Amino acid sequence: MSELRQIERHGVLVIAAEGRIDAAISPRLEELLRQALAGGQTRLVVDLAAVTYVSSSCLRALLVGARQAREQKGDLKLCALAPRVRQIFALAGFDQVFELWDSCQQAVSSFAAPPGGSAHTWASD
Amino acid sequence: MAQPLELAVASDPANLEQIAEFVTAAAAALGLDEQRAFELQMAVDEACTNIIQHAYGPGVAGEILIRCEIEGDDLVVILRDRGRPFDPNEAPQPDTTCSLEERQVGGLGIYFMRKLTDRLVFRCGPEGNELRLYKRRH
Numbered sequence: 383m384s385e386l387r388q389i390e391r392h393g394v395l396v397i398a399a400e401g402r403i404d405a406a407i408s409p410r411l412e413e414l415l416r417q418a419l420a421g422g423q424t425r426l427v428v429d430l431a432a433v434t435y436v437s438s439s440c441l442r443a444l445l446v447g448a449r450q451a452r453e454q455k456g457d458l459k460l461c462a463l464a465p466r467v468r469q470i471f472a473l474a475g476f477d478q479v480f481e482l483w484d485s486c487q488q489a490v491s492s493f494a495a496p497p498g499g500s501a502h503t504w505a506s507d
Numbered sequence: 508m509a510q511p512l513e514l515a516v517a518s519d520p521a522n523l524e525q526i527a528e529f530v531t532a533a534a535a536a537l538g539l540d541e542q543r544a545f546e547l548q549m550a551v552d553e554a555c556t557n558i559i560q561h562a563y564g565p566g567v568a569g570e571i572l573i574r575c576e577i578e579g580d581d582l583v584v585i586l587r588d589r590g591r592p593f594d595p596n597e598a599p600q601p602d603t604t605c606s607l608e609e610r611q612v613g614g615l616g617i618y619f620m621r622k623l624t625d626r627l628v629f630r631c632g633p634e635g636n637e638l639r640l641y642k643r644r645h
Binding site: 384402404405406435437438439441442445446448449452466470473474475478479480 | 520521523524527545549552553556559560603604606607608610612613615616618619622623
C-alpha cells in the first residue's frame with residue numbers, strides 16, 4: 383500500500399510518502415503539491431524514507447512541483463532516499479537538479495539557512 | 508507450487524503493484540539476481556503504464572497479458588494488449604543532463620525502459636500489440 387501524509391514543520395510542508403509511488407499514486411502527489419503551491423506554501427519537502435520505488439510518473443510530479451515552487455521563490459527538496467530510489471534518481475539525472483538531504487530535519491532546517499551557507503546543495507546547471 | 512509465469516490484468520493503474528510483484532517473483536524464480544529483477548520490474552512498470560495511459564487511455568476497459576519466458580541467456584517479459592500501437596524504440600530520448608527548468612516533463616518512462624533492458628522488440632498485428640523486454644539473466 384502507498385500513502386501520502388502531510389505534516390507542517392517550522393513553516394515547511396513535509397509530505398511523507400510510503401511504499402511504491404507509481405502511476406497509481408503519482409497523480410495524488412502532483413495534486414497535493416499543486417494545492418500547496420496554489421495556497422502559497424512554497425517551502426516543500428518530500429520525505430522518501432519509507433518509499434521503496436518511484437516510477438517516472440513520480441519524478442514528473444516532483445519536477446512539475448519543484449519548477450512551480452522555484453517560480454514562486456520557494457523550493458521542493460527531498461530527503462532520506464533509500465539506495466534503490468537514489469539509483470533511480472541518478473539514472474534520470476535527477477540527483478543533479480534536486481536538493482537531496484539525508485534526513486527530513488536537515489531538509490526542513492535548510493530552508494532557514496542563509497544562502498551560501500554550509501548546506502550541501504546541488505547545482506541546477 | 509511452481510511460480511506462475513503468466514498474468515492477465517485489467518488496464519488500470521491500480522494493478523501496477525500486482526504486476527510489479529508478479530514480475531519480481533517470476534524473475535527471481537527464473538534466476539535473476541535482486542538488482543536485475545528490480546531493473547526489469549521497473550522497465551515493465553513503465554511499459555505497462557504506457558499501455559494503460561496511452562495504448563488504451565483513461566477509462567478504457569482493456570486487458571494486459573504479461574508472460575515471462577526464458578530465451579537463451581535472456582529472461583523475456585512479453586506484454587500483449589489491444590490498444591493503440593506504440594513502439595518505444597521510435598520515441599525520442601530525453602536529455603537527462605539539463606537543468607530543472609529545462610527538463611522535458613515526458614519521455615522518462617521510455618528512457619528507463621531502454622536503459623534497464625538489453626533489448627525491446629515491438630510488433631503489432633491483427634492480434635494486437637506485443638512488446639518483448641529482454642534482460643540477460645547474468
